[in-house]
Amino acid sequence: MRRWPDTARSFTQYCKGEYTMGNFCTCCKKSIGMFSGENRILDDSQHVFCDRCFSAFGNWVRMLKNRDARVEIDEAYEQFSEEIAKIKIPADVRPIIIEETEKLYKLRLSICDAKRQNQSEEQRQEEEEQLSELAKRREKERRLRAMMLTTGFGFEGYRIVKYLGVFSGGVVQGTGFLSELSADINDIFGSESNTFSKKINMCREGAMEKLKMQALNVNANAIIGIDFETNSFRNNMIGIMVTGTAVIVEKIAD
Ligand SMILES: [Zn+2]
Numbered sequence: 001m002r003r004w005p006d007t008a009r010s011f012t013q014y015c016k017g018e019y020t021m022g023n024f025c026t027c028c029k030k031s032i033g034m035f036s037g038e039n040r041i042l043d044d045s046q047h048v049f050c051d052r053c054f055s056a057f058g059n060w061v062r063m064l065k066n067r068d069a070r071v072e073i074d075e076a077y078e079q080f081s082e083e084i085a086k087i088k089i090p091a092d093v094r095p096i097i098i099e100e101t102e103k104l105y106k107l108r109l110s111i112c113d114a115k116r117q118n119q120s121e122e123q124r125q126e127e128e129e130q131l132s133e134l135a136k137r138r139e140k141e142r143r144l145r146a147m148m149l150t151t152g153f154g155f156e157g158y159r160i161v162k163y164l165g166v167f168s169g170g171v172v173q174g175t176g177f178l179s180e181l182s183a184d185i186n187d188i189f190g191s192e193s194n195t196f197s198k199k200i201n202m203c204r205e206g207a208m209e210k211l212k213m214q215a216l217n218v219n220a221n222a223i224i225g226i227d228f229e230t231n232s233f234r235n236n237m238i239g240i241m242v243t244g245t246a247v248i249v250e251k252i253a254d
Contacts, residue, residue, distance in 0.1 A: 027053035027093050041100035042107075056087050057097060064104050070112045071130050077105040144212055148222035148249060155222065157252055164218045164246040169210025171203045172239040203240040204228065211242050220246035 023032045026047040032038055039054035040047065041061050049058075060080035067073055080101055089097065116124075148155055207228075215223050223244040231239040 023048045025050035025053055026096065027089065041097065041104055045100055047096055047100065056089065057084060057101075061101060061104065064101070064108055068112070068115070069127055069130050070109070070116075071127065071134050073105065073108050073112060075134065077101070140216065143221070144209075144216055146221070147212055147215065149208075149212075149226055149244075150222075150224050151226045153224050155224075155249060158222075158249040159252050160222075160224070160247045161250045162248040164215070164220050164248065166243060166245050167211055167214040167218075167223075168241055168243040169207045169212075169214065170239060170241040171206040171210070172233075172237055173199060173203050173206075174237050200230075200238065200240070203238060204242070207240045207242040211244055215244070215246035218246055220248055222247050222249045 023038060024030065025032055027049055030050060032048060032050050036051045037054075039049045039051065039058060039061075041049075054061075057080065060076050060083070063076035064073060064080075067076060084094070084098060084101075148158075154160060211223065211226075223246055226242060226244040229241045229243070231241070233239065
């Protein structure tokens with residue numbers, strides 16, 4: 001009895017006894033045709049991914065391959081490690097992706113280290129600067145995550161010490177689009193399609209992110225009176241607007 005292939009190469013080897021054209025995606029097992037690219041994590045890997053499947057994690061792979069600075073390589077790998085757990089991928093494929101990406105990461109690091117040996121003082125300084133840029137960005141992300149949010153007008157145990165103004169963030173989105181990450185993967189692997197509500201949630205999150213960024217830019221640490229407004233337009237477009245007042249709050253000492 002013929003078994004569906006685990007990998008592209010094993011299938012063609014099975015059929016023809018050799019490796020020829022007509023690869024199969026490791027992830028969705030679909031044939032990779034002329035019009036969909038072949039993607040590999042490691043250049044010499046036997047595992048091939050179609051464009052659709054690769055789009056779920058390919059960004060980090062591309063970053064690992066293309067960035068030269070150690071901080072960027074570390075960051076790409078860190079993001080990959082965090083996000084890969086959340087992405088829907090068949091259970092048997094996940095370890096392959098993780099293993100190959102880890103190999104790629106180590107390979108890139110060793111290339112980096114070799115380069116560093118021959119680096120000039122100037123280049124080293126440049127990398128230091130990149131590091132401090134990264135630290136700044138991380139700090140910004142930390143403050144974004146820590147930002148306190150409420151639909152009410154205050155927080156228990158805190159007092160508002162400064163009002164910084166009313167801000168809003170909006171997102172307009174077609175409801176027919178296929179999001180590269182979640183929706184796409186769901187469609188491929190046939191998990192239940194609550195795609196529409198997901199899209200609305202993505203819009204809400206997008207609008208909220210924009211509002212939070214604005215609050216952060218005026219050094220707020222909280223947003224009060226948050227209010228969402230949803231509009232639908234023709235052509236299956238939905239728009240979500242979120243408004244709130246950026247404030248600085250301070251814990252009331254007991
Ligand atoms: Zn695929």
